[in-house]
Amino acid sequence: MxxxxxxxxxxxxxxxxxxxxxxxxxxxxxxxxxxxxxxxxxxxxxxxxxxxxxxxxxxxxxxxxxxxxxxxxxxxxxxxxxxxxxxxxxxxxxxxxxxxxxxxxxxxxxxxxxxxxxxxxxxxxxxxxxxxxxxxxxxxxxxxxxxxxxxxxxxxxxxxxxxxxxxxxxxxxxxxxxxxxxxxxxxxxxxxxxxxxxxxMDIRSAELTKYAANAMLATKISFMNEIANLAERLGADVEAVRRGIGSDPRIGYHFIYPGLGYGGSCFPKDVKALIHTARSTDFSPELLLAVERRNEAQRRVLFDRINAFYGGELKGKVVALWGLAFKPNTDDMREAPSRSLMEALWAAGARVQAHDPVAMQEASRVYGERSDLVLAATPTAALEGADCLAIVTEWQTFRVPDFAQMAHLLKDRMVFDGRNLYDPALLARHGLGYSSIGRAAQDPAQQV
Ligand SMILES: NC(=O)c1ccc[n+]([C@@H]2O[C@H](COP(=O)([O-])OP(=O)(O)OC[C@H]3O[C@@H](n4cnc5c(N)ncnc54)[C@H](O)[C@@H]3O)[C@@H](O)[C@H]2O)c1
Structure with missing residues (x-):
């Protein structure tokens, strides 16, 4: 045709x-x-x-x-x-x-x-x-x-x-x-x-179906992030909880990974648009409003932790950042959690050394030349001279790093992981501090 x-x-x-x-x-x-x-x-x-x-x-x-x-x-x-x-x-x-x-x-x-x-x-x-x-x-x-x-x-x-x-x-x-x-x-x-x-189906139902699909997925993400917050406060491990609930076929394993909240070109704008549509009918979409609020809070989590670790003194600190794209296998940085984190770090006076397997060109396009952003050619190059590491996107290539080298390169031997990529015990064995989502944090000072 x-x-x-x-x-x-x-x-x-x-x-x-x-x-x-x-x-x-x-x-x-x-x-x-x-x-x-x-x-x-x-x-x-x-x-x-x-x-x-x-x-x-x-x-x-x-x-x-x-x-x-x-x-x-x-x-x-x-x-x-x-x-x-x-x-x-x-x-x-x-x-x-x-x-x-x-x-x-x-x-x-x-x-x-x-x-x-x-x-x-x-x-x-x-x-x-x-x-x-x-x-x-x-x-x-x-x-x-x-x-x-x-x-x-x-x-x-x-x-x-x-x-x-x-x-x-x-x-x-x-x-x-x-x-x-x-x-x-x-x-x-x-x-x-x-x-x-x-x-x-009829046209209006088809139009609503798309928003309902994205809102449902965003809801799963915000729900799991809510549970992750609870797990941290209750001394539970959200990764165990995730496996425990995902095995129920009524729930399933998809979209229940705790992390830094949803981003990208679709979920944030589609949830917002559905909220707007609901209000235009004089209906208050309580659940969607909560989904969005939880997401906004979750996007700040990594910055708050890094900031707290340095006692609010981020000026002059160098943060290595792994992952710029809003998720793996794309170069799309629209509404990426990396952007919220980098912008908050810059506002606090820190510098960022970032690596992403495919989104570095997009990062240059978005931010241009700036003295507080270095785009590093490899994950290891991003660690050189950095004080700590923040992990934002769960690219495969970040899954099995050389932890001994990481501990050697990071001045403060601290990893802030927004995607729960690692076994905390493994990092502890390498003398690395580790802060992840929904699991108890560990401080390097107490480990070596
Ligand atoms: N990206 C996704 O994963 C995804 C998935 C499902 C649905 N959608 C929806 O699909 C739509 C497109 O999303 P996208 O991510 O492909 O957008 P995009 O921004 O990547 O691409 C849009 C393209 O449209 C072009 N354009 C704008 N005005 C035009 C015009 N008058 N004539 C011809 N071209 C014009 C732009 O130059 C751009 O190349 C959006 O409504 C989005 O919500 C996106």
């Missing part, structure tokens, strides 16, 4: 590429000229496992093209995806300016029937607003082409986006049009062979 995708970010680029890979004829449109020029030259703007070869193969096969020319994109696709950003507005609501701009662009260039498929995460009622925007422009043009607006929320995970798009758990289609449903079923047939993953 002929498909156009507006927005070549984490969602649009991956979805467009995966659709091309099963044989659809795909054009991706973006207003970012540098990004499109790079993609045309085979440069992949994001780190996503497996994405680069797939883009290059499908580009070479002529099934995947990139353009900034919206008219060309609208002329091409019988199905047109909207996969642009929906960042939080100042009041926490989802800012729909990009989505509505694309809707108007499509209406400006449509020359026949089209199906608009919304993949951006948008509040309930947005499909109606998209339809109204299209209708308005068509009216201005004095034309009347039939069109459908379908809600088809995206559930991919950054870091596993290609695999998720190739093998989705479910494909939610929100529509009241049997013809649009049939077109989407045809589009997704190659992904729906093993068993039926397509869940068809």
């Amino acid at each position: 002929k498909v156009s995708v507006f927005g070549t970010g984490y969602v649009g680029l991956v979805q467009g590429t995966v659709l091309a890979d099963v044989g659809h004829d795909v054009i991706c449109i973006d207003i970012d000229e540098a990004k499109v020029a790079g993609l045309k030259a085979g440069e992949i703007p994001i780190h996503e496992p497996g994405l680069a070869p797939l883009v290059l193969e499908n580009q070479a096969a002529g099934r995947l093209r990139f353009t900034t020319n919206a008219a060309e994109g609208v002329a091409h696709g019988e199905l047109i995806f909207l996969a642009v950003g929906t960042p939080p507005d100042e009041d926490g609501s989802a800012d729909l300016k990009h989505v509505l701009a694309v809707a108007r662009t499509i209406a400006r260039y449509m020359d026949g029937p089209r199906t608009l498929v919304n993949k951006s995460t948008v509040p309930v009622g947005t499909a109606d607003r998209v339809a109204a925007a299209v209708r308005e422009v068509l009216q201005e043009r004095g034309v009347d082409y039939p069109f459908d607006v379908v809600s088809n929320p995206e559930f991919l995970k950054e870091g596993a986006a290609v695999a998720d798009c190739k093998r989705p758990d479910r494909i939610v289609i929100g529509t009241d049009s049997p013809a649009a449903e049939a077109r989407l079923r045809e589009l997704y047939a190659p992904f729906n062979r093993n068993h039926d993953k397509i869940v068809v």
